[in-house]
Amino acid sequence: MNVLVIGKGGREHALVQKLSESPMVDELYAAPGNAGITEATCVDIVETDIDGLIALVHSKDIGMTIVGPEAPLELGIADRFHEAGLKVFAPTQKAALLEGSKSYAKAFMQRHEIPSAAYATFSDPEAAKDYIQAQGVPIVVKADGLAAGKGVVVAETTEEAIEAVDDMLVNKRFADAGATVVIEEFMEGKEFSLMAFVNGKDVYPMITARDHKRAYNQDKGPNTGGMGGYAPVPDVSAEDLTFSYEHILQKTADGLIAEGRSFTGVLYAGLMMTQEGPKVIEFNTRFGDPETQIILPLMKNDLLQVFEDVLAGKDPELEWEDQASVGVVLAANGYPEAYKKGMPIPQINGNVYTAYAGVAGTDEQLVANGGRVLLVGAKNDTAPEAAKTVYQALKQIDNNTDYFYRTDIGL
Numbered sequence: 001m002n003v004l005v006i007g008k009g010g011r012e013h014a015l016v017q018k019l020s021e022s023p024m025v026d027e028l029y030a031a032p033g034n035a036g037i038t039e040a041t042c043v044d045i046v047e048t049d050i051d052g053l054i055a056l057v058h059s060k061d062i063g064m065t066i067v068g069p070e071a072p073l074e075l076g077i078a079d080r081f082h083e084a085g086l087k088v089f090a091p092t093q094k095a096a097l098l099e100g101s102k103s104y105a106k107a108f109m110q111r112h113e114i115p116s117a118a119y120a121t122f123s124d125p126e127a128a129k130d131y132i133q134a135q136g137v138p139i140v141v142k143a144d145g146l147a148a149g150k151g152v153v154v155a156e157t158t159e160e161a162i163e164a165v166d167d168m169l170v171n172k173r174f175a176d177a178g179a180t181v182v183i184e185e186f187m188e189g190k191e192f193s194l195m196a197f198v199n200g201k202d203v204y205p206m207i208t209a210r211d212h213k214r215a216y217n218q219d220k221g222p223n224t225g226g227m228g229g230y231a232p233v234p235d236v237s238a239e240d241l242t243f244s245y246e247h248i249l250q251k252t253a254d255g256l257i258a259e260g261r262s263f264t265g266v267l268y269a270g271l272m273m274t275q276e277g278p279k280v281i282e283f284n285t286r287f288g289d290p291e292t293q294i295i296l297p298l299m300k301n302d303l304l305q306v307f308e309d310v311l312a313g314k315d316p317e318l319e320w321e322d323q324a325s326v327g328v329v330l331a332a333n334g335y336p337e338a339y340k341k342g343m344p345i346p347q348i349n350g351n352v353y354t355a356y357a358g359v360a361g362t363d364e365q366l367v368a369n370g371g372r373v374l375l376v377g378a379k380n381d382t383a384p385e386a387a388k389t390v391y392q393a394l395k396q397i398d399n400n401t402d403y404f405y406r407t408d409i410g411l
């Protein structure tokens, strides 16, 4: 079967790499892909060009399409594929609202008694500010819609919270995506990510992962798209995990069916382990980045068979290696603020895997083309041992001042 992966980041490279191991896959395509994705034929069609993607699927006789990023989901790519009679592993536009609107997701969780932070929704800035004054800090201000991971402000002071409200509601920083804000109770605890393959009521969880979103060591510095992480997460108890499967993932799948938004695809829950047990920070309706790059190397199954089984209503019988995986992101110096592009990508050798993200150029000479350039990962019996392998390999580029990486991931 010919298979298409839509997207251009490290997540999509990891999907392509895993799919390339499948004997069921004939030709593998990525659209638009990136210059580091050599296991697939990259076709220059952007993620949101749904007509172009459908034409590609017809012309290359593609039997299965996997959607990486959220933007095409919000545009209804799955609905368009279904109308055209094409197989796609992705949620419909209605189901993708769970990620596309935080106010919808919060109200949904309240209706279905899925544990999450207390909240209120505002489009009037003065009412939002009154609420902040009444609640006190710390408090969390979120743009309602998709904001490329930049729409969340965890405010330590009232001034910061009010500035976030002005930014979103008055200065329209995120345009329509920020025309409504969700203001949430601050939750304390350790975070973890839990993804599952879902088809209607059928939920098949993957192993847990932990993503490090802050730019610098000890989770300091500005928020980023993710600087690396590890899987599985050893500090989630079996009890918390079972609770998360039953009272978060399963309830969400069932609740979406009850609301006429039956979900097919990957459901991602960002969870906080609070004193009262796991609570939802956010839902995504797709594979996480960088969680996917870290988790898929531990999957024993044929990934195409997993997609086929889940779509056919069959248990894919997920199996995982009894190992840990650690991935560290190499970023352009300056990221997530201004950074340069065009620097050569260094060769990193060792017993590691590499997922390319912000790269361009040719097979012979890749160059940097984004903030997060690549992820270097390794597997071993424990996360600290895997991390040692990654950091040993990264030592090779320690005198390269074009890039930086965190030195504390998985240790």
Ligand code: AMP
Residues within 6 Å of the ligand: 117, 140, 149, 152, 154, 184, 185, 186, 187, 188, 191, 213, 270, 281, 282
């Ligand atoms: P999100 O984009 O919703 O994942 O939020 C980005 C980050 O903000 C999360 O990974 C958390 O670290 C933090 N965050 C979001 N909501 C809350 C909350 N209610 N309490 C504490 N931290 C939060």
Ligand code: GLY
Residues within 6 Å of the ligand: 211, 225, 226, 284, 287, 288, 289, 290, 291
């Ligand atoms: N790792 C967070 C995300 O994929 O949105």
